[in-house]
Amino acid sequence: LETSSARVVLNQDGTVQLQLGATEIGQGGDTVFSQMAAQAIGIPTEDVHIVSTQDTDTAPFDTGAYASRQTYVTGHAIKKAGLQFRDKVLEYARELLPGGEKLDIQGRNVVDGASGEVLLPLAELALTAFYSFGHSEHLTAEATSQCRDNTFSFGCCFAEIEVDIPVGKIKVLNIVNVHDSGKLINPKLAEAQVHGGMSMGLGYALSEEMKYDPKTGRLLNGNLLDYKMPTALDHPELHALFVETEDPSGPFGNKALGEPPAIPVAPAVRNALLHATGVAVNTLPLSPQRLVEAFREGGLLE
Numbered sequence: 001l002e003t004s005s006a007r008v009v010l011n012q013d014g015t016v017q018l019q020l021g022a023t024e025i026g027q028g029g030d031t032v033f034s035q036m037a038a039q040a041i042g043i044p045t046e047d048v049h050i051v052s053t054q055d056t057d058t059a060p061f062d063t064g065a066y067a068s069r070q071t072y073v074t075g076h077a078i079k080k081a082g083l084q085f086r087d088k089v090l091e092y093a094r095e096l097l098p099g100g101e102k103l104d105i106q107g108r109n110v111v112d113g114a115s116g117e118v119l120l121p122l123a124e125l126a127l128t129a130f131y132s133f134g135h136s137e138h139l140t141a142e143a144t145s146q147c148r149d150n151t152f153s154f155g156c157c158f159a160e161i162e163v164d165i166p167v168g169k170i171k172v173l174n175i176v177n178v179h180d181s182g183k184l185i186n187p188k189l190a191e192a193q194v195h196g197g198m199s200m201g202l203g204y205a206l207s208e209e210m211k212y213d214p215k216t217g218r219l220l221n222g223n224l225l226d227y228k229m230p231t232a233l234d235h236p237e238l239h240a241l242f243v244e245t246e247d248p249s250g251p252f253g254n255k256a257l258g259e260p261p262a263i264p265v266a267p268a269v270r271n272a273l274l275h276a277t278g279v280a281v282n283t284l285p286l287s288p289q290r291l292v293e294a295f296r297e298g299g300l301l302e
Contacts, residue, residue: 034050155177
């Protein structure tokens with residue numbers, strides 16, 4: 001089940017509140033959600049005030065931040081709520097602008113849909129809607145979207161490595177991650193998302209491993225000193241490229257970009273090792289001890 005809801009509320013200054021159950025977990029979700037709402041309504045992104053402190057007692061429902069789903073699934077709910085909100089604002093504007101049948105929202109104004117002439121600032125409309133003696137209405141819209149379609153994101157990774165066989169050391173010289181994630185809502189955030197996934201993948205490939213006491217099951221390296229995450233000094237230059245498409249099932253032509261950047265990195269490094277040495281290692285991480293043992297079995301070391 002993929003379902004998500006969004007709520008849009010008009011503020012007294014003509015800006016809007018965007019309330020979601022979807023959560024910002026460092027991936028740039030709040031920025032992209034604000035862009036989506038602004039696009040659907042027709043207002044500047046800076047006029048969307050997103051509520052980032054989700055509370056399940058008051059927030060619209062969302063199934064969670066997992067499965068690379070939020071911009072795809074929640075995006076549909078935001079677009080649906082944003083368009084409904086836009087229609088409500090324009091319906092109220094027609095009461096204030098008799099004869100203005102073809103109205104639109106552009107920037108911070110209600111405009112003539114044909115000529116683009118500014119007819120009414122949204123801030124003035126909002127104050128009237130809140131405090132009118134004749135027709136006070138607090139303009140809001142809430143919508144749920146249940147995805148019954150799905151789509152596929154595609155990606156691949158290329159790694160160039162240098163292998164020091166006697167000490168079992170891999171040095172990543174160059175790495176490129178290429179993705180088709182549909183239309184990029186925010187190219188800079190998309191690039192950062194890929195960089196983060198590549199960093200995670202390099203950790204999986206080369207150093208990160210949870211070690212347990214076989215007698216007690218106790219985690220032995222549950223701290224950042226003993227659990228070897230790569231630092232900035234352990235990274236090569238990270239290269240992110242995109243094959244941008246327009247996905248017809250996405251709310252704004254977009255597809256997923258959460259997990260895909262992290263998935264192919266370790267396999268690419270492993271295959272580069274196979275290409276360089278002829279030795280196939282099918283267990284991660286590719287630590288020096290594991291590599292030296294594999295090189296001995298492969299006849300590369302005595």
